[in-house]
Amino acid sequence: MSDIDLLAGILSKTGDLVEGVRPDQLPLPTPCETYDVDALRNHLVGWLQVFEAGCEGRAPEGDPAAHVCGEDPAGEFRTAAEGLLAGWRTYGFDRQVRVRDAELPAPMVLNMTLMEYMGHGWDLAVATGQAVPFTEEEATEVLARAQVTLPPQFRGEGKAFDEIVPVAEDAPAVDRFVGFLGRDPGAARPAA
Secondary structure (H helix, E strand, O other): OOHHHHHHHHHHHHHHHHHOOOHHHOOOEOOOOOOEHHHHHHHHHHHHHHHHHHHOOOOOOOOHHHOOOOOOHHHHHHHHHHHHHHHHHHHOOOOEEEEOOEEEEHHHHHHHHHHHHHHHHHHHHHHHOOOOOOOHHHHHHHHHHHHHHOOHHHEOOOOOEOOOOOOOOOOOHHHHHHHHHOOOOOOOOOOO
């Protein structure tokens, strides 16, 4: 599977999850304790706009942490996803990409994007009672990339990621992936 195909599949599935959120689900908690469903949806769209801008060589508009979705969050998500994919297709992966205040190697930015949208897509699915849509092939590939992209110094209290949650080696790849991100795939899921 090509990098573009992998990213397109994950973004499409996460866009479907964004579209599947009902208004009454917005205050529900998510497995990512920092966000309820509404805040997570805003985060997903705001950061996708940042990745899109960087990939296309533009400065992002506004602060992704302050992004609030309008009337059509799924439409906003899909527009940013299409722009991001177009940017990768046009400019490729042999370059530096600006993400906020940092210039990073394009392959690292791609891997960060894959991790972000599969991980938070899982969070959104679990929180809203939707089926986790990612395939075994997608999750296996994103897990492998996460294992080389996410160093230990970003884990622990007060950091972006929790410690790895041990998951059986024969568990589905998406469970092993979210365990690697610091989520417990076997924990009680929030009520939808």
